[in-house]
Amino acid sequence: MRSKPASRATEFAFLDRSEMDIGITHEALMKICIAAMALSLLSLAGFAQTSEPQSGKGQLKGACSADVQKFCADAPRGKGQVRGCLASHQGELSETCKAAMAARTKN
Numbered sequence: 055m056r057s058k059p060a061s062r063a064t065e066f067a068f069l070d071r072s073e074m075d076i077g078i079t080h081e082a083l084m085k086i087c088i089a090a091m092a093l094s095l096l097s098l099a100g101f102a103q104t105s106e107p108q109s110g111k112g113q114l115k116g117a118c119s120a121d122v123q124k125f126c127a128d129a130p131r132g133k134g135q136v137r138g139c140l141a142s143h144q145g146e147l148s149e150t151c152k153a154a155m156a157a158r159t160k161n
Contacts, residue, residue, distance in 0.1 A: 125139060
């Protein structure tokens with residue numbers, strides 16, 4: 055005669071509840087999981103912001119910030135005066151700033 059298969063409850067009877075306890079409550083575990091997901095989403099949001107190429111003034115500002123500090127720190131802001139200052143130092147600018155200025159004048 056064939057024996058009846060064991061039920062799920064008796065299948066894991068060897069695991070005592072105290073052995074499965076890891077010392078953390080369900081509520082605390084949920085908080086940890088939520089915090090981990092939030093950190094993951096924040097890091098993805100940061101990646102999305104830096105992975106898109108800038109255009110226009112943002113690209114020029116990012117590419118030329120060191121050159122502005124070096125050559126045009128005293129130039130008044132607005133009305134294209136910083137851009138004019140950079141143009142007057144065209145031969146001394148970094149390659150990234152030169153490329154950004156060239157791309158800006160093409161558009």
